[in-house]
Amino acid sequence: MQLLECPIRNYAWGSRTSLAELRGLPAPADHPEAELWMGAHPADSAWLREDGGRVSLVDAIAHDPAATLGSRVRAEHGDQLPFLLKVLAAEEPLSLQAHPSREQARDGFARENRAGIPLDAPHRNYKDENHKPELLVALTPFRALAGFRDPAKTVDVLKHLSGPIMKHYCDMLAEQPDSGGLRALFTTWITLPHRPLRALLDDLTDGCVRYLREDAHGPFRPVAKMLLELAEYYPGDAGVLTASLLNYAELEPGEGLYLAAGSLHAYLHGMGVEVMANSDNVLRGGMTPKHVDVAELLRVLDFSPTDALPVGVYNASPGGTAEFIYDTPAPEFQLSRIELDATGLHHSVSIGVIDAGPQILVCTHGGVTARCEGEEIEVPQGAALWVPACDREVILHAGSARSQVFRAVVRA
Ligand SMILES: [Zn+2]
Missing domain, CATH: 2.60.120.10 (Jelly Rolls)
Known part of the structure; x- marks a missing residue:
């Protein structure tokens, strides 16, 4: 056994205090610190000290897989560490995203290879052939969006938090309160032209403001506040509309959230421990300036309504x-x-x-x-x-x- 030297990823959404304070370093840090990576991911491996120098965990495992991984893990997962462990510290909301199943990843990876899309191209979806189930356990109170809410409940939420323009869409969902109705609504919203999108977003944010002003004890106050916060971070982004269809979870420290393949999710705020399969396959679904491949996203997303209950x-x-x-x-x-x-x-x-x-x-x-x-x-x-x-x-x-x-x- 050995201590690991672990890289920090400085994504813009990271916290300047959480990871520094966890590690007993001066805070605030000079740059946002988003993720501490503890593993053998080829993009950013952890390191082991070795007389005078250091060796990456990737190389240490490749050099002696029998001793490092053991026979059971090698037989089941090959000669790589199958998981990546992280501490994640979100100061600002991350983009909406979903991860493919193993089969979707294998297909997508082959398809993009055939199409000659370079692995580092910004519009490349599949970086490897693996699925990426992930589990996040809160270290601080942690807020997240995860999976599509029961449509009947969503109709109730939208009735309270929006106005006349949304009513049309609300009626659509009320008529088909199932995964098909959610898929239709999601597809309509993510492909709306600029002007009707702006109008619908304004209708939703005006509704949230009105609700917060008029109903001091209403049950939808946390959702209204969350939607207004997202609208401020991502003005004009259809992802804010999508957020109104998802479960909004507020985790207490120690509670965990599991994200299976196809589950649309976004981490909004807080620090947590995250563990995932060693994959980079991410399909973005909004709240991002990055590439959103709507067709591919629709292929991968699971629209079945769920509850975002903490993991047992x-x-x-x-x-x-x-x-x-x-x-x-x-x-x-x-x-x-x-x-x-x-x-x-x-x-x-x-x-x-x-x-x-x-x-x-x-x-x-x-x-x-x-x-x-x-x-x-x-x-x-x-x-x-x-x-x-x-x-x-x-x-x-x-x-x-x-x-x-x-x-x-x-x-x-
Ligand atoms: Zn994810």
């Missing part, structure tokens, strides 16, 4: 250990949250099991000490630890009255 969490063993596992179906990863208390019952926990495969841990509160075969490593808050498959009997010890660690492994 279960205890790692019936005896009541300090580890809580997020229950998701993705084969590439399993994320758990470990809560330790230096003065209490759960002051240490064993995380090394035979055939656990590779593990990456990130300490999000307090600090921990990791021990393995006589070796000892301090993992301060904000630091990440790489545990190769060959390291067994790893034990984490709490460094403070409250130590919190997120642990990513390949699902068994």
